[in-house]
Amino acid sequence: MASSIPASSIPDGPARGRRGFAAYLLRERRYLAAAAALALVAFAAAAVVAPWLYSWDAATRVKLGAALLSPGPGHWLGTDELGRDLVARVLWGARITLVVAVSSVAIALVSGVAVGALCGFYPGRASTLGMGLVDFMLAFPRTLFAIMLVTVAGNSIASLVPAIGISTIPVYARLFYGPVMSMRRREFVLASRAIGASDARLLLAHILPNLLSLVIVQSTLSLAEAILIGSGLSFLGLGPPPPTPEWGVMIAGSRAHISSHPHVILAPGCALFLVILSFNLVGDALRDHVDPRSHGRP
């Protein structure tokens, strides 16, 4: 197969489920990746339960009398410069981060896979042009591209999501182009075609399900990058406006107090770093799980 993706990364079937991955982590003693997976579960749980633990009001209402309290009983992570409890804000931040990351990756995934699969399935002049555009977008700085989209559309979560999503489309298009192109010549696809399956059926029922592992690995890594870019844009003031408890917004807002009260930066910053790190560690482990040959390779 003349493809950029090794043949072994295209799995034999969908049998390897979540339990397979957990067993793999323990068998290969990848405890760090296992811890990262647990951290992601905690992150998702925090995002879900945040509204039951703390009201939106608790996370955003200014209480100047309680400003810049150090971590301690009552406020386990302390309070920020406007007296807001940092546990409440970090938890709500998890919710916002998860929503932004998942919805932007979903946009990129659906559109990018569509572009890559169609270009790979119908090679020709249009497909060459399309992939040329994709390569061009890949070389363009993604942060700048997202900045460009947010600039005119205005700063809010509603414009942050498509900005990150659209700037990620080329990643998926590039990833799916090669495998789809090589797979359309495989025997099982030819066999279906011979018994009269339509192109749509070949793509949706035969080719794409075989590339599911690519989706899972890339989406995990894309979530990490979406959070990185999203928090960066929010830090610059291009994301949701204050007092939204987004982690990048929180860090930008509390910057002035970094030397006197470092906890105001460390609480959201460490949460951000740990979540991105966990997605990357789990993504790397998933890739090794799906493609054993990549293990130990950079």
Added chain:
Amino acid sequence: MLRYALTRLAWLVPMLFGVSLAIFLVLHLIPGDPARMAAGPDASEEDVRQIRANYGLDRPLYVQYGIYIGKAMHGDLGDSFATLAPVTEGIARTLPATLELTTAALLLALCLGVPIGIFAALHPRSAADSALTALAVLGISMPGFFLGLLLMLLFAATLGWLPPTGRGTWRQLILPAVTLGLPYVASFARLTRASMLDVLHEDYIRTARAKGLPLARVVYKHALANAAIPVVTTFGMDFGRLLGGAVIVETVFAWPGMGRYLVEAIMARDFYVVQGTILVFAALVVVVNLAADVVNGLLDPRIQYS
């Protein structure tokens, strides 16, 4: 060789046109309106119409692009809404600072990353090798602004060794350059390592060793020149990411570069400054990628234009 370089450079012209068209279309076609941006949220419909007419924003898009690109070729990227000064003036003022910062960051990444990568390739599966893998993951997981603030907290606020912000002395360059370059140390090192490991298994390396050349000579003369090719290619591609990072790092350290100019323009809803700076950023990416191609042509005579 010269012909190869010139052919590649000739590509610059259509690519820059393509980039300018792409940026123009994105900024004009996505929902939102430059005139409304300039007028501010409280402006009346009449004001917005007036601004639109003043800046020619009511003309058909292809006319606007024609006028824009015609002026751009004469070195006019429009005037700032906020200061009324030409955008090119602002870019000329801020571009050197950005180039200084990115060059320092890249030099740091290359000067540390490549030797570490060579060492790891010569000692596979050593502690240094696994530390490198760990560092690379940390590098891509660390948001630039958080790393910058942590370094500032440690070296400026706590230890007092370095000034926290501003530009002027070389001491002020250290923190921003390290913040920007540090994540790339690990990625360059990993790339060098992988590329070196591939090359070290080639027949010509075994031949060179067999005829009795010292290891250092084989590594630095025979292997490195070949291993450098993927590193140079990725260098070109990483440069774009680095510029994106520079926008954030400049904001953290109050570094008066083009990234900060861009961010301030976005805040002030200064459309032509945004369009102009993004165009220059994109042109930089294109030029550096072409330069990387040309360098690869120098490194490997087999690469020819086709």
